[in-house]
Amino acid sequence: TQLLEQSPQFLSIQEGENLTVYCNSSSVFSSLQWYRQEPGEGPVLLVTVVTGGEVKKLKRLTFQFGDARKDSSLHITAAQPGDTGLYLCAGSPSSNDMRFGAGTRLTVKP
Amino acid sequence: ETGVTQTPRHLVMGMTNKKSLKCEQHLGHNAMYWYKQSAKKPLELMFVYSLEERVENNSVPSRFSPECPNSSHLFLHLHTLQPEDSALYLCASSQDFSGDSYEQYFGPGTRLTVT
Numbered sequence: 001t002q003l004l005e006q007s008p009q010f011l012s013i014q015e016g017e018n019l020t021v022y023c024n025s026s027s028v029f030s031s032l033q034w035y036r037q038e039p040g041e042g043p044v045l046l047v048t049v050v051t052g053g054e055v056k057k058l059k060r061l062t063f064q065f066g067d068a069r070k071d072s073s074l075h076i077t078a079a080q081p082g083d084t085g086l087y088l089c090a091g092s093p094s095s096n097d098m099r100f101g102a103g104t105r106l107t108v109k110p
Numbered sequence: 111e112t113g114v115t116q117t118p119r120h121l122v123m124g125m126t127n128k129k130s131l132k133c134e135q136h137l138g139h140n141a142m143y144w145y146k147q148s149a150k151k152p153l154e155l156m157f158v159y160s161l162e163e164r165v166e167n168n169s170v171p172s173r174f175s176p177e178c179p180n181s182s183h184l185f186l187h188l189h190t191l192q193p194e195d196s197a198l199y200l201c202a203s204s205q206d207f208s209g210d211s212y213e214q215y216f217g218p219g220t221r222l223t224v225t
Contacts (some may be wrong), residue, residue: 001218002152035212042114042216043153088153089159090212098143105167 003027004089004101012107020106023070026029028076032072032091034063037103044089079108112136116201116217123191124225131186141207142184144176145213147198159184160170160207165167191224196223 005024013019023032031050035043047056049065049072056063059085060083062075084107090100114135123129135142144156158166159178173195175187182203198221202214 004152035216040218040221042202042219043214045213045215048213090153090214092212098155098158098214102150102152 002102003093003099004091006087006101006104007088009102009106010095010105010107012109014080015108015110017108018075018077019079019106020073020075021087021106022071022073023101025091025093026070027093028069029091029093030069032065032069032089034072034074035088035090037088038084043086053088076106079099081108081110084108114203114215114217115203116199116220119218120221120223122223122225123188125191125193128187128189130188131199131201131222133184133186133217135161135182135184135201135203135215135217137203137215139203139205139215141204142178142181142182143202143204144184144186145200145202147197147200147219153200157186157208165207184197188222191222193224196222196224 007022032099033048034046037043047063052067054065060077064073086103086105088103091099114171117132141160143158148155155168156170157176163177177185198219200219201217204212204214
């Protein structure tokens, strides 16, 4: 069992649709990061959420940190083909430890 | 050059070869990381260096040997690898390796194939 569970594993949608992906854990995290990785490239940091209940927006992307700081979600409004990629959540459950989820692979079809 | 760079981008090596992966960061960060990314598996943290000292070694086989000569450069020396070591090897850096936030900046990775 992974410390950070991401769902769904795969998601294929049409351009213009909305979607939500999830990152869940039984552990408390002081912060969580979301990254997007495109084929052949390294992950790119999108956002860090720190405070329980926090909501951050990045254009059409909305990130939420659960009140108990054990889970997070990423909502994309009106998805575009350029949103295609592997979305990874990551966090530190304790000092000197960094964990990544397995990711959600999103495909947005034109 | 900006950000985090890695060379080579692709590497094919035999099991008896010795090769090295190079990573350079231009962000003035104090911590650098090596990750292994295999198909259908989460990113696996291999090594962490903070201020040029190794602070983390996650039970990585000795056929992988990291080196951090200064805070901007990180190497991963490879020898007698196995086919299952084929993967994307990612280097990352962060401002520090302390506190609760580890916002990391990744390089493009080296795609390694062991034949």
